[in-house]
Amino acid sequence: MQAVILAAGEGKRVRPLTRSRPKAMIPVANRPIIEYVIEALLKNGIRDIVVVVGYRKEQVTRFLNQLDIPIEVVVQTKQLGTAHALLCAESKISGDFLVLPGDNYIDPKSIAHIKDIPNAMLVKEHPNPSNFGVVMLEDGYVTRIIEKPEHAPSFMVSTGIYSLKKDFFSKIHGNDITDVISLMIDEGEQIQAIPAGDWQDAIFAWDLLRMNRHLLSTLLPAKEGTTSRQTIIQGAVRIGKGTTIGPNTVITGPVFIGNDCTIGPNCCIMPNTSIGSRVTIEPFTSIGNTLIMDDSMIGSHSLIKDAVLGERCTLADHTSASPVKGILEIEGCVTQSEFGAILGDNVKGGSFSLYHNCIIGNNVTIEEQGCLKSRNIPDGSMVM
């Protein structure tokens, strides 16, 4: 069996985090999302994997090259939709195959359920179906797919994971796989709907926090770094090589800390936090329910809750990011959300700054004592 992973799209609604990587490469619980997809396939004995890359293809390819198993890479030069992306992989496919989005988490069990049934798709109920392809079912077969409807007739959505036959390629007209599936249904072909087990998608950047929390829930504790004897560690905590945790730091799992970090003394790391590699967290800082990528620095006496920090961010002392409810416009769509802050790469925040429910673009500089609430600051801005 072969599998095609689609990882060419940028994931515009997750901006600013997609400047240097597509959504599939965003690290959640310290591993890019696509790695979970590949792992789920491998657990099902599917080793013949093709990845379609496009946006920031070099970064994706470089990552795939360092995995243990060889992965075939094909390039989609222009991002014209999922069916077009799939067509790019046509020459590599010889029989029945699976299609999976590279930017959604899927558990191995769901793949086991679908892999032996040709012409099937994984479906799942979702509380906000309007962001997906909504499917109508009858006796376990799909009768209709409606792509991102304003008023969804059901809560059942397509996960974007399909099991298809080789002849699917000859049916491709239009740009999206759902279009082709709709056409097949109209022509009388039967598409089986298989309920997915554990499937996670992040539509907006703050959804990454939910995905992070979910993936951390199965974290196995491990300690490779140096921790002071006065450090208090509870729950599942994983500490990478070369990391030093200073005295009187309290870490309550699940928490995943990468390699070569410096944390503490006197810090407090609360549950559902992932910290990348080479991150510095200065004394008297408290962090919880947060995702921090590589090479970032958080100054002393800060409070960071419900936040996503890109790479190379520097937040000065006395920074506060905490969740409030607010309304933001993302890619022309007004949405309500509740989170602390989403920071792109290389954000420099001044001391005594407050962030509530705001998205800060890449390379933004914020002067001291800034107070931002429900704002979406574009890349490269200077906030005075």
Next chain:
Amino acid sequence: MCGIVGYVGRREAAPLIVEGLKKLEYRGYDSFGVATIGKTLELDKHKGRISDNAQSASHLKGKVGIGHTRWATHGIPNNINAHPHLDCTGTIAIVHNGIIENYAELKRQLKARGHTFRSDTDTEVVVHLIEEEYGKKNDLLFAVQTVVPKLEGSYALLVIADNEERMIAARNASPLVIGIGDGENFAASDMTPILEHTERAMFLEDGDIATLSRGEVTIFNHGKVVNRPLELIDWSLEDVKKGGFAHFMLKEIYEQPQSFYNTICAVNPDIIPEFVHHPLTVTVVACGSSYHAGLIFKYLMEESCRIPVRLEYASEFKYYPPPIEGLVIGITQSGETADTLTALKQAKAHNCRTLAITNILGSSVSRLADATIFMRAGPEISVAATKSFVAQLAVLMQIVNNIADRKCNDMLLHAHQAIEEILLIDLTDAVAVCTLAKDIFYVGRGPFYAVALEGALKMKEISYIHAEGYAAGELKHGPFALLSSETPVIALCTPGDTYGVMISNIKEMKARGAPVIAIGSEGDSELPDIVDIFIPIPNTTPFVQVLTSLVVLQLLAYYTAVALGRDVDKPRNLAKSVTVE
């Protein structure tokens, strides 16, 4: 410079050797050939690249075989001069990497004794000499042992003969690795062809002769059995494959943040030898890109440590009076660059301490120098040096940092982030300008002069566009006459002492109508207004800006070469490392 591969074992040899030769193509690619011992000795050799002739040679039968991919030194590339070479009887075959210096004399003697020569190569004398000795005892090992002392020059040899279930390998001054497999053994110019099959390797020393059979490898030196340590090679095979990248060069450009970071971490004070901690003077010998790395080192070292640095092309070093004292550093990615080896030998002869900086474990330079620092770039396949260059800089910057009391530690540990960042840059406009140009000038001042030289070298070697690097101040002393609206100038203009004078240089060049592409700091308000195309790099320290501007120039050369349809990884007339003077 040539690549050789040998196999003896339980599988069909020819397909394995062909695959191995493809991986060695960076060492030479003008002709190739394979010989195996099937029922009789079988031979297939061609002019051209092995990757373009995928099916040829694989059909040969037999479980013992040797192969060769050539970069011509003696005799033009054609079918006849391609290796392997056979003796008069057609029962002995040989492949050779290196140069037999006394071949003319030997050839005359052999001809007088009635041997017929088919090719113009120096190699063929060896096989005829072996033929004479083999006739006496029918013992191939004895024959090679008797012949080798008669040879002068450099060689890595692999010999097979009809009716012999083994292969004989000999080495002097050319690289040769023995790979120990399970019921099979390998020999090759470097690890890349072997990695797929085993990670256990032995590096032969000068004067070693080894006999390889299916289950056994015995090494002799001057007739005595010797042991060479078994080393485990931790390169993964993926490292030497192209992955999904269009070219090795692009793959290697994108691996630079990791190469730099790994090297910075690996080169800690314990690795840097004691005699490098407080040198009185430093002499750097290097060729090509490595020379440019040396030039950047000279600026950094003299400025940060106040230690004078002399920098020479390794090939010119012997024509200057040698240093009487101080430290001599030889920089070579492959560790096999003939000129650098000679220069280091000369320095040693004058009692100087020598330090080698190289990427290849077990390479000749590491045996020669008093101490060696390995960079951690991983295998570099593309002929144009990219990641090995930044790794060289990482080693050199760590040496400077170490002498300057490690005050730059923090900056070096985070420098790879800036390289990562610069990889996102969009160069479409600049590439469009370069693609149309016949000549391009690169100018810079201070360490950026070295960056200009390296940028120009990258451009000319892979895009075949005439490109020259100049110190910006030197432009007015002649090259200015060449400027016109058809000669783009790439100017490196970053904040610092040189900024003001660079700005006025750029204005002068603009006044002559030359289109100017400037690389400057993000947020510069003056520069973008006076130049045609402005390429911003992050506003950081000069150390880091040297690295980032360099990566910009590598990408510029790469995309220009791709736009012009050049063979980026194997530019015409060039070989990865130059093992002849």
